[in-house]
Amino acid sequence: MSKSPWSPGWFTALMAFLLTVGTAAPWFASVLALTAPAVYADAAESLPEDDGAPAAETGQKLIALTFDDGPRRSTTTALLDGLAQRGVNATFFLIGELLVNNEDVVQRMDAEGHQIGIHTFDHVKLTGLSKTDFDAQVDKTRQCLLRILGHNDFLLRPPYGMTDQGVKKHAGCPIILWSVDPEDWRDQNTARVVQQVVSQARDGSIILMHDIFPESVDAALQIVDQLHAQGYLFVTVDQLFAARHIPLDAGKTYSDAYP
Template identity: 70%
Template sequence: MRYQWRRQQQSGWTLLLLFALIGAIALAWYGQTSPSVTADAPLAGEEGLEEPEQKLIALTFDDGPRRSTTTELLDGLAQRGVKATFFLIGAQVEANRDVVRRMDREGHQIGIHTYDHVKLTDLSKTDFDAQVEKTRAELVATLDHNDFLLRPPYGMLDDSVKAWAGCPIILWSIDPEDWSDQNADRVVQEVVSQARDGGIILMHDIFPESVDAALRIVDALHAQGYYFCTIEELFDARGIPLEAGQSYWNAYP
């Protein structure tokens, strides 16, 4: 009887070992065929995994429109799907209304750069209105809307300019002084080297060299992952409200 019990006990242990061996083989096979997941790493779509934020930059142009160069620039921007902001001289609007309407139709933003490109500081209200409000009237007559920004010539401000502007005042963070020597290579190098997310680039669309440089800048910064947008789009994306009489140099995150 004792011998028979021992035989039964040995048989039981043999079965247990057999089951354990089968289980270990199955577990090893599953580990090789199933994907490995790190517990601490969030999965796509889970909270904590964020897409990288788009790098934004605004390209702005002063002193236009000039039919020859501005039209060439608009052609190049359209080919690249780029939107810019143009600060216009009021005295040049009447002869170029079709160019201004094209800017607006193609999604570019439009602003005021005075009527005769004069300093706005220390002006009387009458003289200020002759430069800013007269230009505004020209643009309203051309485009039938009134949501224009102001860029004072030379970036010069005083309390009166802020009080009378009637709209946001836009300055800049990158100025290659493209007017100074009209050297496209130098302008491209300076702008690309200074480019930063949330920056505002100042250029002029009245020189052929500046048009060439601007399009090369777009290509170079596109290759670096930048997206070009209007001033309004830039500040909307950063959640920064643009307020009348306030001045803005950039929209750095």
């Protein structure tokens, strides 16, 4: 006759085993609680750090979109809205006399990651000016921006792209020109501007546009969408040159950052 599994001796052994497991359970739980996070920490340490730099050295095509002659509240604000929706940063070269009553627009540019530069105080040619007259156009605008933003790291774009030895000597900052100019001011034709910029864009280009025309704002956003579809990443001028390891020196002119 077979022995019953529920005999007193077997039952006593089972109860002893269950008591042992019950006593050890908290210890096992504490071990698991201590060791599990260490696995995740090791995994996190193996991830590359993100320093916020554009992904230039991995084959990313970079391009800088720049705007002159603003700010103009209506059009510049519409442009900022469209760029924000697309996660795009641009560079704005501003007119000093237009800063009055547009301080909040300029502060928004700065807060949203756009770069800001100087385009003189009232859009005059800088070539041939004395140091006093030059400062009345450039340094006066620089001081206005400094009061609004609290920092002083502004690039210079001379009106009409005109420079001479005096401009280079007195600039006090890098001078930024361009490599793609659709002359959007000429006929304010959105379709033509879009076609011209998209066809001429290259990795490392600096695009010149103006944020004072509604047609240019529409064109700029279409350009962003089309070049995004081609794999371009839009960056500020500083980011473009930093990604290409090209130093920007005061008094020197730069038109592109072609690889």
